[in-house]
Each structure stands twice: as structure tokens, then as C-alpha cells.
Amino acid sequence: MKRPRSKSPTLDEARLRQQAIGVKLRQMFEEVVNEPVPDAFLDILRRADQRRSEEA
Amino acid sequence: MGSAPRAASDRDETFRSELAELIPHLRAFARTLCGDPVAADDLAQDAMLKAWAARESFELGTNMKAWTFMILRNQFYSERRRSWRQSQLDQDAAERTLVAVDDPEAPIALDELRQGLAMLPAEQREALILVGAGGFAYEEAAEICDCAVGTVKSRVSRARRALQGILENGTYGRDGGEAGDAMAAILAEAERLSHSR
Incomplete structure (x- = not known):
């Protein structure tokens, strides 16, 4: 967050606000990324792989 | 068993484990598109199954995250086209996103960020999410959304401005609460986070 100050304080302020929104956006996304993966997802991959072995 | 099937099976195994690692990211992206968990x-x-079925067409070692996000996005829009009229849909999606915020303990700023996002046009929202939250380069986001790099850049920049305006001016209210302090809450939390690191 530490950047050299530019001549315009409003530009700095705008940049700060955009950075804060960016932090929040990533946090919103990461919340779901960090959830445990439901078993259904891994089951799908397991079954798909089984079908493939049977076909082979 | 000859060596050809063995090679195909090794390739599938690599593909499968790479795909498995992407599941949390695919879920997060889908959540931003659908709202409803x-x-x-x-x-x-559905996107995972499609990716698995199309695994032969994927070149191992290239960007599987961008490839699967593109599949997921195409799946989302083709389902929407099949089921409903577009205008109806954007409204529904925005409402679902709002309804999805049902945790009264959720930090106020995050709640309002979601509401602000729901108010953006769909193409601006997805561009901002891919670049601002998903960590994609503009070029990758352009590939995922099937549009020009310049288009993604301008969508992201318009989305950022619009979102900031929404959060600062409080175009909405929260339970009759003070509108317009969402940006203040976000700034305060950013400040707190930067000190705690």
C-alpha cells in the first residue's frame, strides 16, 4: 500500500480506494476458494475416471 | 497392455489431479455468476464434467485454469439462453446475488460489495471479478470472455469506477441504515488489514 505520494492528493485518495476495493474483492473470492470441497465434486472425478478405465 | 494406453492413462491422471486442484476456484467463479450457492x-x-469430456482437446502444460473458467462461463450463458429471456435473467441473477447474502454476521463492507457488484452490468462484473479477484491477466480474461483485450480493460475500468461510486454514494440502503458509509467501512478494514500483516 505504500507508494510515493504524487502531486495530486485526490489521485492518491482514488488509488487508495481502488486498492481497498481490490482487497475486498479478493477476500470475497477467497472465502469460497477456502471452503472445503464438497464430496460430490471428488465423486464426479472418481466416477469419470472409473468409466474411463472400464472403457479401456 | 501396450505403451500407448499406458501413456493415455498417465495423461488422464495428470489431467485429473490438475482439474481437482481447480475445483475451489471453479466454485468461487460459479458463485459470482449464479449468486445462489x-x-x-x-x-x-457441469463445467468439470465438460472439461473432463473434452480433456483430449486440452494441451497439458497450458493454462488449465483459464480453459476451465471459459468452459464454466460458456456453460452458464448457454443455460441462461436456453431457459429464459436475457433481460429477465439479469434481473433474476442480481436478485439471487442479493438474496444469497443471508448471513447477518457477515461484515458489512463485504455484504455491500456484493450488492454493489450485483448492480453492475454482467459483462463488467465478470471482467472485474476475473481480473480483480481471480488473479487473471487482461489477456487471459479476454480469452475466457471471448473478447478483445482492450474490451476487458475498458470493462474493468468502468466497473471499478461504477463500483466505487455505488459504495461511496450508497445508491442502496441496508435495513434503513446509514447509506453511503460502505466505502468508509472498506477503507477502515483495508487499513486494519495492512497493519495486521
């Missing part, structure tokens, strides 16, 4: 997981699972 159950519908989002259905979408992410």
Missing part, C-alpha cells in the same frame, strides 16, 4: 455448485460440476 446450490445453483453455483451445479454449474461448477
Whole structure:
């Protein structure tokens, strides 16, 4: 967050606000990324792989 | 068993483990498109199956994250085209996103960020999410959304401005609460986070 100050304080302020929104956006996304993966997802991959072995 | 099937099976195994690592990211992206967590997981699972079925066409070692996000996004929009009229849909999606915020303990700023996002046009929202939250380069986001790099850049920049305006001016109210302090809450939390690191 530490950047050299530019001549315009409003530009700095705008940049700060955009950075804060960016932090929040990533946090919103990461919340779901960090959830445990439901078993259904891994089951799908397991079954798909089984079908493939049977076909082979 | 000859060596050809063995090679195919090794390739599938590599593909499968790479795909498995992407599941949390696919779920997160689907959640931002659908809002509703159950519908989002259905979408992410459909996308996974599609990716698996199309695994022969994927070149191992290239960007599987961007490839699967593109599949998921195409799946989302083709389902929407099949089922409903577009205008109806954007409204529904925005409302679902709002309804999905049902945790009264959720930090106020995050809640309002979601509401602000729901107010953006769909193409601006997805561009901002891919670049601002998903960590994609503009070029990758352009590939995922099937549009020009310049288009993504301008969508992201318009989305950022619009979102900031929404958060600062409080175009909405929260339970009759003071509108317009969402940006202040976000700034305060950013400040707190930067000190705690």
C-alpha cells in the first residue's frame, strides 16, 4: 500500500480506494476458494475416471 | 497392455489431479455468476464434467485454469439462453446475488460489495471479478470472455469506477441504515488489514 505520494492528493485518495476495493474483492473470492470441497465434486472425478478405465 | 494406453492413462491422471486442484476456484467463479450457492455448485460440476469430456482437446502444460473458467462461463450463458429471456435473467441473477447474502454476521463492507457488484452490468462484473479477484491477466480474461483485450480493460475500468461510486454514494440502503458509509467501512478494514500483516 505504500507508494510515493504524487502531486495530486485526490489521485492518491482514488488509488487508495481502488486498492481497498481490490482487497475486498479478493477476500470475497477467497472465502469460497477456502471452503472445503464438497464430496460430490471428488465423486464426479472418481466416477469419470472409473468409466474411463472400464472403457479401456 | 501396450505403451500407448499406458501413456493415455498417465495423461488422464495428470489431467485429473490438475482439474481437482481447480475445483475451489471453479466454485468461487460459479458463485459470482449464479449468486445462489446450490445453483453455483451445479454449474461448477457441469463445467468439470465438460472439461473432463473434452480433456483430449486440452494441451497439458497450458493454462488449465483459464480453459476451465471459459468452459464454466460458456456453460452458464448457454443455460441462461436456453431457459429464459436475457433481460429477465439479469434481473433474476442480481436478485439471487442479493438474496444469497443471508448471513447477518457477515461484515458489512463485504455484504455491500456484493450488492454493489450485483448492480453492475454482467459483462463488467465478470471482467472485474476475473481480473480483480481471480488473479487473471487482461489477456487471459479476454480469452475466457471471448473478447478483445482492450474490451476487458475498458470493462474493468468502468466497473471499478461504477463500483466505487455505488459504495461511496450508497445508491442502496441496508435495513434503513446509514447509506453511503460502505466505502468508509472498506477503507477502515483495508487499513486494519495492512497493519495486521
